[in-house]
Amino acid sequence: MTRRAMTVSAGLVVAILVVAVLALGVGSISVAPLDVVRTLLGNGSRLTDFAVLDLRLPRVLIALCVGAALGMSGAVFQSLSRNPLGSPDIIGFNYGATTGGLLMILVFGGSLLAVSLGAIAGGLATALAVYLLAWQRGVRGTRLVLVGIGVSAILQAVNFYLIVNAKLADVARATVWITGSLNNLGWEHVWPALIALAVVVPLVLVGVRWLDILEMGDDSAAALGVRVEPSRLYLIVVGTAACAAATAVAGPIAFVSLTAPQLAKRLTRAPGAGILPAAWMGALLVLAADFVAQRVAGSGTLPVGVATAALGGAYLAWLLRRTRR
């Protein structure tokens, strides 16, 4: 990592801590920043323990896990497809994860764990399908993205069909999940998220060394002794796993995997995939978006996915204007 990248990462971590303290303190039971820190260190009163540790900390932790996973996943795919738009939410892997999760909610009436596993399985199956459909003596970036667009159209249609034809009670649960929401998450959701992250992060980091070599082009990579297609498939699988794990916990949160790596890259100005800065940026984005979404709509909490979609849309238009050639 370059020195600049390290400084940026450190800055992002500081920003995350600041927003986290804010998110932990602001609400119907208001806790001053210093008291938040004191409570986190184990010296809180009963009231602050309740508000900070029981009520708000799970949500903040999940936002961080989910955001980091999405940021990483986006960095992997943008690097693989050599295209700033080649992120899981454009290629459609999170639509596949959504389909898996919806099947569990709507058809099998599954538990939280079943929904998570369904989402991960759906995401991986979609990744495999897109990879195979895009295969023509190897897989090239643009074709991967375009085939992904086609596949996501199918999956969106399937998702819609599942929702329209389900029982109303299940639909309510499904629509909140499908927008990407951190509402009503507690400690029982934190542990699976942390475990998923603990499994996925090392797997992604193992693949990063190939990622930087693959960016030089297939021929150069092969000359350097990298087995191009197997390592690409490995990266697609772990990148999808990261995105699907995040989707399993919070539903498909739009645009984070698209924007986080790009924003991080603009700050670090470093070549290569920049996995870690992207992960920090993703965590910060989801945390901040959730903080805003919780407070923007007077009554009833807006799902975080809506806030990220609105921010992401504007960013996207700007990006397309800029990269115009």
Place this chain on the structure above:
Amino acid sequence: MRSRTTGLVFALVLLVVVSLLSIAVGARSIPLSTVVHLLFERDGSDASFVVWDLRIPRTLIGIAVGASLGVAGAVMQALTRNPLADPGLLGVNAGASAAAALSVSVLGLTDLRAFVWFAFAGAAIAGTVLYFIAGRGGASPVRLALAGTAVSAALTGLTQCLTLLNQQTLDQMRFWTVGSLQRADDATLVRVAPFLGAGLILALLLARPLNALALGDDAGTSLGAHLGRTRLLSLLAVTLLAGAATAAVGPLVFVGLAVPHMVRALTGPDQRWVLPYCAVLAPALLLAADVLGRVIARAEIDVGVVTALLGAPVFIWLVRRSKAARA
């Protein structure tokens, strides 16, 4: 020349057959002979009610919307010289939906007559934004498809946000999330027909200039085509067609993509043939998809779902074939 005329006649016959099927097939199946009889004589029976008040309006809307989307797709593909262009895929339909949702939630409009104008505005804005993002005419197919996906993802997010925040919007927009002919009625048809008609006529008048455009900007100009005017009018035609179609039945993807490709395989690249063929074969395809959706599942599958399931494989096949995606 003669074979293409014969082909067009066959296409028309096909459309008539599919239309009859669309009137006959459904939750309550009515024999074709009865259908034909009822077409000439409304006898006040239940079957007569189903045919005249449910199935015929639905079929007519299907024909109008299908023709519009097929022609809009053909015009967009000619205008952008992009084989992957489609009003649904490039976000024009999503723009119409988002603007309509906005008018419902902010202004409280509930009548199609009022919000069809917003749908036009949305389609026009999305089309124009896309055109400029992509960099006027010169964009690569890949870039345009990506820009379209991005625009439509953002607009769909906006629509979703509005429906989540506002119960009334949710209720109005439910059938708009995916395209469906299920709620189509006479009133809808009457309200959008003038716009669709105007769009179709405009598009057909553009056939010759679009042919000139296909030769490239320089050759086109030297043949006397007014590039700027042709582009502007084409954008207007697409806005009218895609905006009104979306206002009537919701956003439909892939109809405008797939049909022009099939048609060009039959007719060659001459727009004077491509556009009329599209106007006839696209509705045949849309109605077939609608009938299929009624037949294959116990609960009806909306036509938007069926067209996505049928159209996406065509899209993937085109991507695999295209030279641009090999780079």
